[in-house]
Amino acid sequence: MIGLRKSIFAMLAPGLGLIAVFILVPIALTVWLAFTKWSVQTPFSSATFIGLDNFREIFGSTSVGRDFKGAMINTALYSVLSIVLILPLSVVFGMLIHQAELKGANLLRTILFATYMVPMIAVALVFSKLYSPTEGPFNQILSWVGIGPQPWLSSPDTALVSIVLLNVWQQVGYFTILIIAGLTQIPTSIYEAARMDGARGPALFGYMTLPLLRRTLLFSAVIALINAVQVFEPVALITQGGPVGSTNVMTYHIRRVGIERAQGGLGSAMSVTLLLALVITVTAVFAFARREDRR
Amino acid sequence: MTNLDVAQRIRQLPGWIVLALWALVVAVPLYILIVSCFKTTAEIYGDKFGLPTNWTLDNFANAWTQAQFARYMWNSFAVTGGAVILTLVVSAMAAFPLSRYQLGWSSPVLAFFLAGVMLPIRLASVELFTLMKTLDLLDSRLGLIFVYSAIRIPFAVFILANFMRVLPKELEEAARLDGAKEWRILFRIILPTIKPAVAIVAIFTAIAVWNDFFFPLIFIFDDDYKTVPLAITTFIGQFRTDWGMVFAALAISMMPVLVMYLLLARQIREGVGATGGLK
Structure with missing residues (x-):
């Protein structure tokens, strides 16, 4: 039995070890360094404890505070817009593909999901061409239906939304497949019973499908949120946070502050704030779902 | 009709x-x-x-001869292959006791693994960078392999444990009576019977690692160790960008994943479905 226990430990250790060293330790270091003055150019041991000063500064009214709050708002907007667009689209496409035994459904799935294979740098670079304000294809298409040219990435009003749209383009396929997987788990007998009782169309969808999909939707929303707060590639490759900071999102900003300006402590305080916001949001969503479950 | x-x-x-x-x-x-x-x-x-x-085809020829494209491809293959193998071996080893033994404490350990999925590691990138520097893992393919594996292990353990849990107990009991070691049971008996799960883990790890740009950007500075996505971004912006070549380089870099996708589209979709079972 001791031999077995030893071998259990030996089997778990590499996995737990890798996660501990390369995920948990950096996160724990982030939390600690948030309360210190520390530069990336020096070892961790050079950090000096300064209490809540970093947090005071990032929530203060100096330019550091303004940039941070801007980045938080951009990230929040980006995340909310992404989720609000991705989830309903995925549900619509998932229902359509799942419900009707459409001929060619397999081909459609293959096309819909293909975007997931395209590396984010390719998506970002292609969209930067598509968005081109003068002769860009998007403005060309808009002109066919009589809509004037949009500034897309070149205006602070539309740049963030443009980045959201390319994220939606890439992610919808993945979430559609998740929704289809959730739909296939709903027994068809439940639908038949509901139809016998006279439930039709929208009622069937609102009272049967959506509640039964709740777990899938919850899981999808959390995954989409965790992906969204980590957005980096399109910002780094095409907008560099601009114009006028309108696409300066947190991962990009933290990297700029922490590595380029070498203010590791400040960057860590920003990470910790976002991490806390994320934990609170996810916990609230789960708590809300659990309460709904009990009802 | x-x-x-x-x-x-x-x-x-x-x-x-x-x-x-x-x-x-x-x-x-x-x-x-x-x-x-x-x-x-x-x-x-x-x-x-x-x-x-x-x-x-000039763009393709230009991309291929640009700097050391073959070397970037090799780096990408080495990092992707290494991460897939390490993720699979380590995750299978962890999933085995968690799903096949009657352990009172297997759910908290599984929860620990799942926590790994939820933590947005990119937010700790400054610390991860310094940690890698301390461990002498900057400008290192091995460093990338470790980080990618750590990120992918939670998902892999979850998938593999789910598939292992439903296998009949008799499968390994005969071998155990014959005195086979646990390692042998895992790699010779269990893993071969859950090939679809192994394929799902391998495919998703490969796609994520092959396409990633973020971690090479942070950890790799020496041109000799750049992976393809990072190398392509260095083609942009110095003087005049040859966009035709950039797109050709992107197309070359997408080929392996595309071929895999067209061959395995159904398995890949089922793989996403399997993650949807995460409840």
């Missing part, structure tokens, strides 16, 4: 139109990406929808 069929078709029509429109939305950027590979930069800035005036 009966009347019923016709009625059915008509009712499905709006759905079809919605899906066809989305397929078009998906197709336009992919089309632009593909035709741009064959165009000159001037043509790319000109009519973006049009086909190239003369189809040429």
Whole structure:
């Protein structure tokens, strides 16, 4: 039995070890360094404890505070817009593909999901061409239906939304497949019973499908949120946070502050704030779902 | 065709139109990406929808001879292969006791693994960078392999444990009576019977690692160790960007994943479905 226990430990250790060293330790270091003055150019041991000063500064009214709050708002907007667009689209496409035994459904799935294979740098670079304000294809298409040219990435009003749209383009396929997987788990007998009782169309969808999909939707929303707060590639490759900071999102900003300006402590305080916001949001969503479950 | 069929078709029509429109939305950027590979930069800035005036493979040739593209490809293959193998071996080893032994404490350990999925590690990138520097893992393919594996292990353990849990107990008992070691049981008996799960883990790890740009950007500075996505971004912006070549390089880099996708599209979709079981 001791031999077995030893071998259990030996089997778990590499996995737990890798996660501990390369995920948990950096996160724990982030939390600690948030309360210190520390530069990336020096070892961790050079950090000096300064209490809540970093947090005071990032929530203060100096330019550091303004940039941070801007980045938080951009990230929040980006995340909310992404989720609000991705989830309903995925549900619509998932229902359509799942419900009707459409001929060619397999081909459609293959096309819909293909975007997931395209590396984010390719998506970002292609969209930067598509968005081109003068002769860009998007403005060309808009002109066919009589809509004037949009500034897309070149205006602070539309740049963030443009980045959201390319994220939606890439992610919808993945979430559609998740929704289809959730739909296939709903027994068809439940639908038949509901139809016998006279439930039709929208009622069937609102009272049967959506509640039964709740777990899938919850899981999808959390995954989409965790992906969204980590957005980096399109910002780094095409907008560099601009114009006028309108696409300066947190991962990009933290990297700029922490590595380029070498203010590791400040960057860590920003990470910790976002991490806390994320934990609170996810916990609230789960708590809300659990309460709904009990009802 | 009966009347019923016709009625059915008509009712499905709006759905079809919605899906066809989305397929078009998906197709336009992919089309632009593909035709741009064959165009000159001037043509790319000109009519973006049009086909190239003369189809040429120059862009591909230029991309391939640019700097050391073959070397970048090799780096990408080495990092991806290494991460897939390490993730699979380590995750299988962890999933085995968690799913096959009666352990009182297996759920908290599984929860620990799951926590790994939820933590947005990119937010700790400054600390991870310094940690890698301390461990002498900057400018190192091994460093990338470790980080990618750590990120992918939670998902892999979850998938593998789910597949292992439903296997019959008798499968390993006979071997155990014969005195086979646990390692042997895992790698010779259990893993071969859950090949679909192994494939799912391998495919998803490979796609994520192959396409990633973020971690090489942070950890790799020496041109000799750059992976393809990082190398491609260095083609942009110095002086005048040769966009035709950039798109051709992107197309080359997407080839391995694309081939895999076309061969394994169904398995990949089922893999996403399997993650949906995460409850």
